[in-house]
Amino acid sequence: MKKIKDLLKKSEIRTDIPIEKSSYFTSRLLYVSPLLNSDGYYRMILPFLELGTVKGFETRVTSVTKWDFTKKFTIGRDTIKEEEIRWADYIIFPMLTEDYIFLFKAIKVINPEVSLVMDITRQIHTIPKAHVDHDIYSKYDQVQLIKNIAKMDIITTPFKELCKLYREWLTIYGQNHIEVFLLPSLISPIGFEGVSAIAKPQDDKVRIGMIGTIRAAKDFRYFLPLFKRIKETYKDKVELIIFGWDGKNPSGYESLKGIEITFHKSVSFLDYYQTLKNLHLDILLIPMRSLLYYTYANTIKFLEAAAIGVPVIALAHSSFSYEIDDKQNGLLAWKLPEWEEKLIALIEHPKYRKKLGQTAKKWVWNHRVYNEDTLVHFKNIFM
Numbered sequence: 001m002k003k004i005k006d007l008l009k010k011s012e013i014r015t016d017i018p019i020e021k022s023s024y025f026t027s028r029l030l031y032v033s034p035l036l037n038s039d040g041y042y043r044m045i046l047p048f049l050e051l052g053t054v055k056g057f058e059t060r061v062t063s064v065t066k067w068d069f070t071k072k073f074t075i076g077r078d079t080i081k082e083e084e085i086r087w088a089d090y091i092i093f094p095m096l097t098e099d100y101i102f103l104f105k106a107i108k109v110i111n112p113e114v115s116l117v118m119d120i121t122r123q124i125h126t127i128p129k130a131h132v133d134h135d136i137y138s139k140y141d142q143v144q145l146i147k148n149i150a151k152m153d154i155i156t157t158p159f160k161e162l163c164k165l166y167r168e169w170l171t172i173y174g175q176n177h178i179e180v181f182l183l184p185s186l187i188s189p190i191g192f193e194g195v196s197a198i199a200k201p202q203d204d205k206v207r208i209g210m211i212g213t214i215r216a217a218k219d220f221r222y223f224l225p226l227f228k229r230i231k232e233t234y235k236d237k238v239e240l241i242i243f244g245w246d247g248k249n250p251s252g253y254e255s256l257k258g259i260e261i262t263f264h265k266s267v268s269f270l271d272y273y274q275t276l277k278n279l280h281l282d283i284l285l286i287p288m289r290s291l292l293y294y295t296y297a298n299t300i301k302f303l304e305a306a307a308i309g310v311p312v313i314a315l316a317h318s319s320f321s322y323e324i325d326d327k328q329n330g331l332l333a334w335k336l337p338e339w340e341e342k343l344i345a346l347i348e349h350p351k352y353r354k355k356l357g358q359t360a361k362k363w364v365w366n367h368r369v370y371n372e373d374t375l376v377h378f379k380n381i382f383m
Contacts, residue, residue, distance in 0.1 A: 001270050002193050003049060007064040008036065017083045022058065027382045030088035031061045033075040036269050038300055039121045040064070042185040043158070044094065047378070050188055050370040056383060060084060075100075085110045090382055092117040092156075096148050097124075097141040104151040115153040119183070123162055123296040125169075131293050132215050150175055156183040156381065159319050161295045181381045186368050187303050195273050200280045206234075206347050209241045209281035209310075211301055213266065216245070216287075217255045223287045226340050227259050230347075238347060241279060277308055282353060283346050286314040290334060294318040302330060303368055306360035311353055313342050329363040330356065 021028070031048045034040035045064060052059040062079050075096065085091070085107050091114055093100075104116060124137040124145065149155060149170075155178060157163050163182045170178050208230070210220065220242070227240055240259070244266045249255050267275050284305040288294045297319045305312050306329065314320035316332035324330035331346075333339040346353045368374070 001191065001195075001273065003190055004036070004041070004045060004064075005270060007045065007061070017060075017081075017087050019087075023056070025383070026056055026058055028058045028087055028089045029060070029382060030080070030084055030091045031059065032091060032093050033062055033079050034064055034094065036064055038269070038298070039094065041191070041269060042187075042300060043119050043121060044092065046186065046188050046190065046370075049190055050186075051378060054370075054375060054378075056379070060087070080107070082110055085114065088114050090115045090117050090154075092119060093152075094118075095120050095122070095145065097137070097145045099144055100148055101151060104148070116151060117154040117156060118149060118152045120149075120155055120157045120162065120166065121298065123165060123293070126293075128291055128293055130218075130289075131291060132218060133293070146173065149178070152178055154178065154381065155180045157181075158183060158185045158298075159296055160322055161319060165296075181377075183377050183381065184368065184374065185298075185300055185303065186370055186374055187307050187364060188370060191273055192307070195277055198278055204237065206238045206282045207241055207280055208238055208283045208285060208343070208347075209243060209279060210285050210287060211243045211276075213244050214249065214255075217249065219288050220256055222289045223285075223336070223339070224256065224259065226336050226343070227256075227261075229340065230343065231259060234347060241281065243276070243279060273304075276304065281305070281310050283343070284310050284312045285339075285343070286312060286320065287339070288315040288318065290315070290317070299323045303364055306330070306357075306364040306368075309357040309361040311346060311356040311360060313339065313346070323368075327356075329360040 029051065031044040034044035044061070048059045048061045051057040062084065075094070080091070088111065091107060093116070095118065107114060107116065125142050127134045127137065150173065155166055157166065157180070160182055163180055167180045170176060170180065212220065230238060231240065240261045241264065242261055243264045245263060246265050247254055247256050247261060247263045264275070264279065284301070286301055288297065294315055295318055297315070299319050302312050302314055302320060302323055312324070312330040313333055314324055314330065316334045321332060324332055326332040331342045333342050346356070
């Protein structure tokens with residue numbers, strides 16, 4: 001994470017803005033205001049750092065700011081310098097739900113040739129009432145996002161289903177001129193720089209982890225019967241771990257009361273990889289209720305676990321189905337009995353568990369990193 005820490009200090013952000021391109025065939029990409037969270041890191045910070053070393057690309061980033069949930073879908077009004085606008089061939093924005101129409105128009109006046117890009121990482125328009133996200137995004141957020149998108153030249157998204165959805169919507173809204181591209185999220189050794197290994201506890205426990213905040217409480221509660229049966233069957237031979245939450249709702253009530261779970265509170269993104277590795281998970285569950293909404297779920301948890309060799313069980317018939325080849329680089333499950341069957345198989349067969357984790361690790365470092373194959377996505381969009 002050293003390079004990311006340097007970005008926060010702005011020591012990695014170049015202040016010089018060269019006028020002349022290194023080559024006529026070079027594409028200049030300006031990433032605007034990534035936050036130091038998962039979306040900002042995988043969708044903007046890593047591309048800025050990785051593409052900056054690739055022939056044919058020049059990259060800049062306006063700033064990197066620490067995670068603040070109140071600024072989730074906003075950027076500063078004075079974020080972009082006029083010289084940067086003139087420099088760029090593509091200006092890449094995060095998903096924005098505030099009114100930035102004037103900014104987009106001003107950019108086009110300064111540089112009529114620049115292409116405006118918005119990276120959409122989630123679907124906020126048809127969230128089921130049963131899901132906690134339903135009350136987070138107001139009607140204003142939904143409408144303004146569409147208005148902002150209408151001013152773009154290009155939309156990128158990491159999910160095939162989300163890509164398909166926005167193509168359909170843009171056709172309905174008569175915005176067929178806006179191109180929509182699939183741009184997968186990729187991992188990088190950059191995130192693991194300085195991450196040290198600590199000794200695994202000398203015991204025979206199987207550590208079953210889950211990652212999520214209070215927003216995932218309903219999903220966790222849905223799986224309570226499974227968790228209880230696993231603890232009753234295996235007792236101290238297994239440890240259930242939730243990383244990212246203390247198990248309490250805002251009033252202090254313990255939402256998962258009645259079952260022994262080890263809770264680890266969320267940490268700064270700068271410490272995320274180290275903490276994840278220190279947990280020494282043997283299995284990662286990504287428990288989700290069977291909702292259509294999860295067709296658009298972020299799959300990065302699987303990629304992160306695979307990167308350190310932790311086998312994963314995730315929801316079938318969701319976006320994870322595009323990343324996980326069942327029983328090859330991970331496991332997919334639908335109803336609770338299937339989750340239970342596959343979890344028991346991993347608990348009781350350590351060799352199978354290890355093999356699945358190592359296969360996943362090999363797969364992710366071959367197919368979800370910045371290499372000649374995956375760079376084709378960027379070249380198809382920006383060159």
